[in-house]
Amino acid sequence: MPHPLRITNHAATASLVIDWDDGRRQQLSHLALRRACRCADCLALAQRTGQGPAPAADIRLDTIAPVGQYGIQLVFSDGHDRGIYPWPFLSGLG
Numbered sequence: 001m002p003h004p005l006r007i008t009n010h011a012a013t014a015s016l017v018i019d020w021d022d023g024r025r026q027q028l029s030h031l032a033l034r035r036a037c038r039c040a041d042c043l044a045l046a047q048r049t050g051q052g053p054a055p056a057a058d059i060r061l062d063t064i065a066p067v068g069q070y071g072i073q074l075v076f077s078d079g080h081d082r083g084i085y086p087w088p089f090l091s092g093l094g
């Protein structure tokens with residue numbers, strides 16, 4: 001299972017940069033991360049409408065909180081804070 005060595009939130013470029021322990025550097029936009037949310041609310045929305053979350057283009061990631069050794073919880077500027085992003089899921093994005 002991939003594990004991050006370092007996670008950096010770049011406000012200027014609105015992106016999250018993850019350095020993985022396999023040497024890979026991944027850059028994910030805040031918008032893409034918000035769109036990728038798989039919390040119960042966003043999954044229900046996707047089931048109901050056939051589409052995932054559609055945040056404003058200027059959405060920003062405000063806070064990153066660790067979730068054990070397993071992943072991170074992301075809090076976005078629209079107040080959405082329910083998304084848990086496990087390492088394997090994050091690693092497979094973008």
Ligand SMILES: [Zn+2]
Nearest residue numbers: 037039042083
């Ligand atoms: Zn969500």
